Every structure is written in structure tokens, then in C-alpha cells.
Amino acid sequence: MAGQPQSLREAYGEELKQLGSKYKDIVVMDADLSTSTKTAIFGKAYPDRFFNMGIAEQSMVSTAAGLALSGKKVFASTFAVFLMRTYEQIRQSVCYNNLDVNFVVTHAGLTVGEDGATQQIVEDVGIMSGLPNMKVTVPVDSVETKSVIDFFAEKGKGPNYVRLTREKFPVLNDKDYEFKQGKAHTFKDGEDITIIGMGAMVSFALQAAEQLKGKGIDARVINMSSIKPIDRNAIIKAARDTGKIVTVEEHSILNGLGSRVAEVTSEECPVPVWRLGMRDTFGKSGKGWELFEYFHMGVDDIVKLAESCFREEPRYENFP
Secondary structure, X not given: OOOOEEEHHHHHHHHHHHHHHHOOOEEEEEOOOHHHHOOHHHHHHOHHHEEEOOOOHHHHHHHHHHHHHOOOEEEEEOEHHHHHHHHHHHHHHHHOOOOOEEEEEEOOOHHHHHHOOOOOOOOHHHXXXXXXXXXXXXXXXXXXXXXXXXXXXXXXXXXXXXXXXXXXXXXXOOOOOOOOOOOOEEEEOOOOEEEEEOOOHHHHHHHHHHHHHHOOOOEEXXXXXXXXXXXXXXXXXXXXXXXXXXXXXXXXXXXXXXHHHHHHHHHHOOOOEEEEEEOOOOOOOOXXXXXXXXXXXXXXXXXXXXXXXXXXXXXXXXXX
């Protein structure tokens, strides 16, 4: 059973503070949002290694590249939607040079809530995944967030994009969980269908799997937090074992998790893949968790789509 919801960004800030005493080469940067991204926790503890760059995201990225070239381990943060305005700097200065810069963004996806469509970025995973050398990670809970930050501080090489949220997520992992880049984690095994999710949608998938069990459908649930590199072996095994895959993501189904999974299955083990997420549309102002229902991305929608996969013609029109 899932534990009480905890903040991923709080976990990020606290873990940075812990790592700051262990690794003297860690520097943290922010674009005037440190109280929201929680990098202020590190800044208060280590003011000489914290840089608030102001509302100047492009300068933050360019400076991060310079610090990385001088041997520093850089963590740079802002809201996800604001980092997208720095695409050119990330591409030319960070990715082209394959520098050790970790972009840890918060306030991604629908759970930004009332701030509305202009702030609810649902295309960032696709944008960042397309960049050579960039790795993309979407932690499922606070436990995995801490482990991801530990991994990149200790073993990470090259640029990384870590996608966090505004809302708190249920804790799904045991406290001793260890993140492994490029590896998926199976929360529930099953033989009839596989549900692969990322972020908040994994807890929805687990709830959906319980409902499906009552309907006689045994669903496997996989957390695919490492989007790039992706766990091809886990996807291929799921395709061979269950023959049907549903992907669920707080992101556009275009160039997101569903697209990545479909790429793998089409090359290695062609099976039907149905994608549930944002369908080529912007978000909308409203309470974060209610928006999942509005966009047909809630638990009941996952159940409905999974059930339809066992009919001859699954009906996508029920999932706009």
C-alpha cells in the first residue's frame, strides 16, 4: 500500500543539503525561484556555493556550463516551463560538450493546477529526450527523488534532466530503494496486460490494477522513471509475457513515455501499445488532481482503457 504523500521538491532540497557536506564540488543554481524549487535549503547551508541568477535562465545555463568545465558538479533548477526558453544554451553549451550539469526542474505537468495552461508544461520530456547526451528521469516519489539526486552526485556523467512536480505524491518505494539509471522497477507482476507509467501516474496505475483484478484481469505495473536511457529489456519482456501494453503519463502522448515504449516494441516485439496521457492539447486552470479526471487520465480511465484492450476494437474516442 502507498504511504502518505510527500513532496518531491522538498526531498530534493533536503538531499542537496546532505550532499553538500559530502561533496565540496557541488554548486547549486536557481533562477529566482529557490523557495519554490527548495534549492534555498542548500543555499542557506552553503551560501558560498549557491547562486541565484535572477530571472535570467539563459545566463544560468551558460554559467552552469562554465562551472562544469571548471570541474564543479552543478545542479541548476527552475520551473520546468521556464527552462524550455534555454533550449539553445542547453543544446550548444551543455549537451554538445557533454557536461556534468543536472537540470532538476519542478512544477511540471498538470499538477501545477490553478496556474493554468501556460505553466503546465506537458511536452518537456520529449524536448529533452531529443537532445544528444541528455538523460531524462521522472521520479515516482520522494524516496526515488533522493536516490536519483544521490546517483547523479556520485555516479552521474553528462547532462541530466530530472522532472519534479508541485504536488505531493504517495510514497511507493521502500526507504532502502536504490535508483539505477536505465532500469525500470516492477511494482506488481501480472500476466494479462502491462501498465507502464511515470511520475504520479504510477500510483494511479496501481489503483487501476486493483480494480482490474476484481474484473479478472491480472495487470503488471512498471515504473519507468528512467525515460532516457529506457529499459528496453523490461519493455520487451512485458510485451512477450503479456502481449498488451498501456502507457500512462502526466505528459503528452506525443514524444513522451508512450512514444518511447512504442519505439521499442515496434523494433523488438510488435504488440499493441495504447497510450494514455495528454492528447495534443494544452492544460487548463483547475485543481491539480481534478484535472486528471477532466482530461480522462484518472484511475477509472486507466481501467476503462485496459478493459477495452481485450475487445477486438479498443475505442480511443472515449479517451479524448
